[in-house]
Amino acid sequence: MKRRFKHSEVEEKWNTYWKEEGINKFNIDKGGKIFSIDTPPPFVSGTLHLGHVLNHSWIDFVARYHKMTGDNVYFPQGFDCHGLPVELAVEDNMGVSKDDREEFLKKCTEWVDDNIKAMKKQFDDLGYSTDWDYSYRTMDEDYKFKVQKSLLFFYENGWLYREKFPTHFCVKCETSVAKAEVGYTEEEGNLWYFKLPIVGGEKEHITIATTRPEYMEACVGVFVHPNDDRYYHLSAAEVKLPIADRKVRIRVDKEVDMNFGTGVVYCCTYGDELDIRWKLKHDLDEIQLFTKDGHMNQNSKYQGMTIEEARKQIVKDLDDLGYLEKVEDYEHSIIRHTERSSCRQPIEYLPVYQWFINVKDFTDDIIQSGEAMKWYPEKHKQRLVDWAKGLDWNWVISRQRVFGTPIPFWYCEECGEIIPAKEEDLPLDPVKEAPPIERCPNCGSTELEGEKDVCDCWIDSSITPLAISKWLEDEAFFKKTYVDAQVHRPQGYEIIRTWLFYTLFRCKKLTGEDPFDEIMINGMVAGPDNRKMSKSYGNVVSPDEVLPSFGADAIRQWAAMGSLGDDYPFEYTWINIHNKQPVSDDKILKEQKSLSE
Template sequence: MEFKPKLELKRWDFKIEDQVRSWWEKEDWWKFDPNSPKPKFVIDTPPPYPAPLWHIGAAVSYAMHDMIARAMRMMGYEVLYPIGFDRNGLPIELYVEKYLGLTPWKTDREKFLETCRQVLDSWVEKMKETLKRLLIAADIDNPYQTDSPDYRAFTQATFIEAWKKGLVYEAERPNNWCPKCRTTIADAEVEYKEMKGIMAYIKFKVKDSDEELVIATTRPELLCACRAVVVHPDDERYKKYHGKKVIVPIYGHEIPVLPHKMADPNFGTGAMMVCSFGDWRDVQIFRELGLTPVKAIDEEGKMTECAGPIAGLKVKEAKMKIVELLKEQGYLVKVEDIVHKVPVHERCETPIEIIPMKEYYLKQLEFKDVLKKYAEEMKWQPERYKKNLLQWIDSVSTDWPISRRRFYATEIPVWTCKRCGYKYVPPPGRYYRPWKEDPPIDKCPKCGAREWEGEKRVFDTWMDSSVTVLYITKYMRDEEFWKKTFLEGVKLRPQGYDIIRTWLYYSLLRVHQLTGKRAFDLVFINGMGLDPKGKKMSKRYGNVIMPEEILNKYGADATRFWIALEVKPGENYRVIENKIQGAQKFLTKFLNVARYVSSFPYPEGRVELREADKWILAELAELIEKVRKAYAEMDFHTVAEEFYHFVWDKFSSHYIELSKKRARMMDERFDEEDAKAAWWTLHTVLKNLLLILAPISPAISDYLWRRLYSSESVHAQRLPEAPEEWRDEATLEKGRAIMELNSKVWKAKKEVLGKKLSDPVTVEELKSAGVELPELGGFEEDFMALHNVVRG
């Protein structure tokens, strides 16, 4: 009998991935059916922000989310897996300003917005193609976009609902302010960066005395706003000054010396300048002591008129100038160069200032306890990231400022009556642009006036992003769909650990405020992609690895298998190309295993299995049990690792070798019935391996499945479950002992006896080489045939 492979390919050609993807585009197994009787699984897929450069780390996270979607479909769920793009906010504005030269405050607003939109459109098209090349099984051509009129109308509708519930208010209070972006930012958008600075030691004259207090400060430019000096109550050096007054150098106003526990005796000289809006500690002390603040820095980051000789200067210039003046006038003791942590805006890394501004706020303090309860109730992968959310919730100390003084974002749907100041908030249902259009009301319901001031401010982009799960489940738009997906489905949030305090936190807050429900049941956290040296990828460092570079060399299946094998949930990982190349070689190895198996027919009916067949099925049963558990826990690393070792170390290296002569009937000890048992086992194992591999490397698994077993996609099948009769611990032990014996025989023939592995060898020769053959039981004929062992 001639055994010719049904598969002709000897090396996996990733160009076939395009062909396989075209099959999927014509099929419906991946499309969400809300009327399906299957339980629903909702993935609140992170909508990426479009960018001209999209590095490999982003591609890795979306490939992992697709693995989740595919695995859950094969585990019996109807999966809602949408693709979206988060297009609102500062990044596009900063790009247009820097590279296209359009300053938002000096450009016609409509023209500026249209330019932003066009640039985003071009970026989105490139990103769509990358997602397709990653073999993402979703409706990539019809994504939702957070800057679409439909989405913005939805964001506005959720704001209107919060307004009606009394959760929104307007107030003037100190806020984090980015002088470069000219907007208020929330605490969650502030990062701390180590920067070079100075520590100036300044002499303050004690009133009615010849004494001087020396105060160390990193912000001498705020002397004009200094309204008190505080010292720690227990600091013996300064107890005699409690209640006395000192005179502020250059400006000459008198301020009190007060004891306060927030003064650090170990910082500088232990005496601390309290300046209005110097930092949040200053703000707190001002409130506690009832001091009257002054505004020393304006919205452009320049010193105001109250700064006297340094008025009009940028903060950095003002700092140097005031030090120069202090030195000239004899107030400066010394200046030290220091490195300290400075609060910066995460978007542009500009040091922030604290400036009092009138903004809209969303209440959040009263919801901290329920959000902590939700954090505990959700299942985390990995569990340790739960503490990140809990720590952030504990740190929240003010309500969320949700208004921004920018342009490319969802407008706040509010009009203010010019006569009486009444705030008109319209009914939900359409997209409102108050800066451009009149309100849908004839006259003010409070005073009857007809002149309105349309709101020019926009929402913080997290106001849009925080309701993605409600948008995709059609909250307020399709009650039946929302019931089946949000209320009855399992809801997953996959995301990076760096936005736990923003996207995850704000989503939990907003969904609870709007629905009274917990937003998610599961949270999957992915790590960050680093370059081969372990450094964060950044355009600034020139070390960004583009996904196209990898896909053009190795294809998506190999890239995805590398992702699963190397990237553990929640862990940072290095992108090392030779490991991706190794994944590609493994898939070629697997292809050749499939090619070998395709040489044999797949017997129908009952076959009489040999001991080796029973052993590999017992190994397969153990593999299936492990990977089903790992898939349920979204642990693809374990799946890939177990799959790799099974294929390489057990199936290919041992079972195929043990059964090869039997399968090919190359030994007189075996007849066709013996061969059929091997054929059936080979195909049964391969079929199950294709099902296991499908969520990770979807193209090669589907291609092989359709060529060998079915015209229906492998992705329309269920993950395998091992029959009970395959589970046999005793057979497992015997088979693993045979694996060890195989290795000993191969080593003895090659290294001790100087034979080829195919050469005949006697029992006595093996014994002389240190290999004593035990009782082989049901493995004997396969073992003796494999090693060409002859007796006598």
């Protein structure tokens, strides 16, 4: 009688053999065409789940196929160490506050080290054929050097600048975020109608409609459309703001939507992007009401209240004063911090000093780089094109956090002059280290402040093709694995507008060469609740839960049944099917049919 197949014994046997024989080792001198894979470095706030397994199984299929065709396959694997998810995990699980900077950084590093160790074992258990000798971590000093060197290059070319400007700001995470990190959700809310008295008009008023009454004290103008006959006679009048005890002028602008509310809009600094445009276009004042942690500041009568508390109180006060005309139920779009599904906080626009990279002037170049690649599947190329064409904001790269690559600059507290680090001193932390000069070259002040903000983690990961090809380290290796190689980029469609967009832009600027020849796009894996599998949703399934019972090949076969670029559900039933040996095509088709029903 045949002994039952024991996958654990077979997997251990072959994993041991591959390691002992160096099967997965990359030899750059082997000869033949080099096929280089720029693998996505997973965030290390936790360990792998089956969403990672789908993506990395496909990557492994591609690597093994090219090895069998005779290519010299360069298959490194990195880890994206920095970013908000790690900081939040450390705060939640280790009880350490980011206010204790040194201890917090130490604990972040420990957390990352532990998770990378666990992830490497998971990859090995899945039969992943990477060469760990070429592994990288974005928190390592050599990686930070490349990141900081790239920032100096962008600064020298005028593409990196520091400016005070209203940016997307998450008051829950207490940091600015890039436009690519936010999204809109349709939600039920209220539309409040408030009467604003006309100055000098006997009992005359004009009515505005707003979803954000908490901005009343930051109102700097009221707008009507120039073709709106209802209000044109008031276009030079002033109104009184009831709770602010100020007067503002009524102005005309063609961007006013005459069909929204009463057709009268109040401009506040800053409720949305339209407010920003109007403030700049009409040279209006700026009144900032919110603190970075979501409270009303000293410019408000409601100082100390949260934004939500102030909204309720302001509505009550205006109602008590007789200025609330009516309230309607209203479905509207709310901009939220959507990249992190555990946050989902409504985004505010806070005018604070930030570091920006100019991407708006180079979107045509990015589209051209995207067009030069082969896309698998082709349909997802349009995501890159649409994002690039619709971009109207430069990339804010600074984050008000702690665990990240330091931004290698100082600035003069007197005049704002920027002092860059010297290349020979990289990598460095300007918070800890002295500037290369003692006095400001512009005004002579000795008050030079090291930049406390750290880089957006996409600044780190947008140079992965350069990091794996030893850019700035080994010119011959770089030429063989980046310039002359066939470079393959595998990734999910949800980060086309971030990882792919920024990588195409940054690598082309830094080297003059497009980073990729082809791109393979995977979809999202849905958890048992049919939502995107995510640690923050609590619906993840770890490979550690599946491997002991079903084995690596069953999981890899489940992954192989997915379609490029499309979302894919996880069902234990499917894994169980692939665990049975043998299994007929009829049974698979029957199971597929039952699942779809």
